[in-house]
Amino acid sequence: MIRTAHWLGYAGLIPFIGLTLGKELSPLTAVAFSTYSAIILSFLGGIHWGVALSKPQWSTPTRLCLCMLPSLLGWMALLLPMSGALTLLIGSYLIWWLWDRTQLDQPDYRRLRLQLTAVVVICHLIWLIQT
Template identity: 60%
Template sequence: MNKTATLLGLAGLIPFVGLTAMMYQPWAIGLFMTYSAVILSFLGGIHWGVALRDTDWRNNWRLCLCMLPSLLAWLALALPVEVALTLLLLSYAAWWLYDFMQLAIADYRRLRRCLTLVVLACHGSWLYFYV
């Protein structure tokens, strides 16, 4: 995998981990959920880009499915905190499984596994804090 892509992916964890470390600050949850929603939307965009590039991979169902992370992220921002955190956590887990089934790039799978496990741990920490 491209070194820059790996470093940027790891750097993308900084807001997740940093805001989780500051969870006792009342303003941190809003920033955490907003950032989480943005990144979840980005994950759908990865598949959109692949579908547009690879004509063998492109179909209407797959293009529509690429929109699901953005819609779930947007919905999460309108829900109560506990429900939103649960929806985001489940969305990340489900999209990770979808990624694994659809994109057979070993380096990408390894990076996504690492990133997703940290993101899930952060969401789980927030859920534990709020419940």
């Protein structure tokens, strides 16, 4: 995997960590955190969508529908009270990480996703505990 992907992945953690550390600064911080989280979750589904479109054996209606789940779950989370949103987002990140492990066999990508998902889930847990 190219180095740029690693740097961009780690840079994507900045809003999660920054908003978690600054959660008391503004009431809008919670909205910013959950919205950013839903967007990133949707992005993870888009990765599988791109793979499905590039590999004919993956381009099945079932797989393409599954690729839409992160977007729908992220959107649903935004409609819930904060504790419900955080719980749904944590579960979605963990389930999608498990799905990634069974579907994408690139060790470098798997390692990166594990690291990124761990930090994201920890940030969500901090929010959940303090909500």
